[in-house]
Amino acid sequence: MFEIDKWQEILSTVKKNRLRTFLTGFSVAWGIFMLVVLLGSGKGLENGVAEQFRGGATNGVWITSGVTSMKYKGLKTGRPIQFTNEDYNSLNTTIRGHDHISSRLFLGNNLVSYKNQYGSFFISPCHPDYGYIKEIELIRGRFLNNIDIHDFRKVAVIGEKVKASLFKGADTVAMGKYITINGVLFKVVGIFRDFSRNDNEQKRIYIPISSAQRIFNGNNIVQQISYTTGTATPDQANAMVENTKSLLSRRHTFDVKDQRAVEVWNKSEDVRRFSALFAGIRLFIWIIGIGTIIAGVVGVSNIMMIVVKERTKEIGVRKALGASPGSIIGLILQEAIAITGFSGYIGLVLGIGLLELVSSKMPSTEFFRNPEADFSIAIGATVLLIVAGAIAGFVPAMKAAKVRPVDALRDE
Amino acid sequence: MINIKNIHKSYVMGQSRLHVLKGIDLEIKSGEMISVMGASGSGKSTLLNILGILDNYDTGEYSLDGTPIRKLNERKAAALRNHLLGFVFQSFNLISFKNAMENVALPLYYQKVSRKKRNIIAMEYLERMGLKEWAHHLPNELSGGQKQRIAIARALIAKPKVILADEPTGALDSVTSLEMMDILQEINRTGITMVIVTHEHDIAARTEKTIKITDGIITEIIKN
Ligand SMILES: Nc1ncnc2c1ncn2[C@@H]1O[C@H](COP(=O)(O)OP(=O)(O)O)[C@@H](O)[C@H]1O
């Protein structure tokens, strides 16, 4: 079906109707261009937001103690809530379905030194499970373990940025060395890279919470408890969060509806909300893009209709010489597909080109990074083009096939 | 070769109905060269179109080279036209954006002959018509006589058994018309049956037999 002859014919009809072919081809190219650029930008937006979500399991729940904002059982507002190890233990035994749990203390930035190298780093005491919850990637050594907690060991897992500012040379140099945190010696047992690209997250030091409570606090205070919801469905995860809130409200006597007493961040909720949002955006983009393409297809169909009308006599001649209806349909269809395919391809290339240019020249911001048209978009657009071309050619082709040679050849 | 019995054909236009062929009987033997004459509107072209399976008839019988022609589907009709019939029209009906060689080669395209091969064959036929040098010219660069010779070459290339010509000299001057008749007679001598519609007496006189149609019926058969 795809021989040189047909291509020659397509070329010659296109040449004869240059402006008209250009205009319709342009609308198809524009449609595809818009679709690719919009989808790519949507992807850029999505990448930007996804970046915000990096570092931290998607099924994580973080509960941070706060200050009451509602009167409850005769207690006034503005009362600070203070979590303790008891809360951790109680959540650990009461909340069913979690697979990792950790409490945390916020010690803020502290002076840390090794020999004559100094730096101020964020000290984050926690349980071993926090490595999982925070998606911490170890590049050397190990994370905290239960023996560290049990034996109040003075061990530290340091971020790669911490390592870089305190130690010269390879990572191995730092392993087993003693660093001084706020005047107390801790042994380096691991070096990590945080999953998030945020620099501050790499400038942390994780130490056992038991040791931190004993050394820096002297009691059993906890400021944040976090856990992952395991294989729970979104609804089950929400139920776990509600149970957690009511348990804590009973233990600390505050209104469950008080958003400030404890601040809960259920990441899976956010992730779900954003995926729904982006699914919506994507759908919207496809609708706009396809709408534009349909306009192009109608244009191509129109031009083909005119082409068929103009070529009625020629079609009649072909039939008289032995052309079957099928071969005539093939001729018109192929021409329509060629026009849509070619102009659509140009739109595709220009669209991807623009995206490439933007992603290489524009610095990525918090909410926009790496706009990209991935392979599936390109495939989708290509399939769309061929289908569109076939649709555009269908009605004119059927009309052409129905041309009766007698009518076409009658000498007026 | 061609055998028709009691063919009737009417055109329906809205409410009115135009009875054009009112019972035509005709037998044309293989290798015969006949002409069809008649006043304008008498039904000559209608008859020729039916013979050429370009149009259907209402009642009667038609067999072409032993094949009954009745209610064929489009594909079969196209194949029969391609293999058995060659057409020559008054207005040439060449394809304007194809050069002479490609126009001549077109019937072979529908026989799935390769491009190279059919162009070689087309060149042979153009040479027979004395148009070899014009092979790569578009139709609008050629004279009427040249165009009609290209059309004849195109009609011959698929080696048809019958050539149907509807006023082949209608658009040509008298000198060229006579040249054209020479060519057609020569082709007929190779054994190809030929039916020529004309309203010029000296054209008709060069065929073996002239059939006169008046108002949709054959009124006279003259042996020339
Ligand atoms: N498709 C058609 N629809 C209606 N009338 C037609 C059609 N084709 C031909 N006619 C009419 O049929 C008659 C015979 O036409 P035609 O066979 O072309 O005559 P001729 O070729 O002898 O001049 C004419 O009156 C013509 O107007």
Ligand SMILES: [Mg+2]
């Ligand atoms: Mg006529």
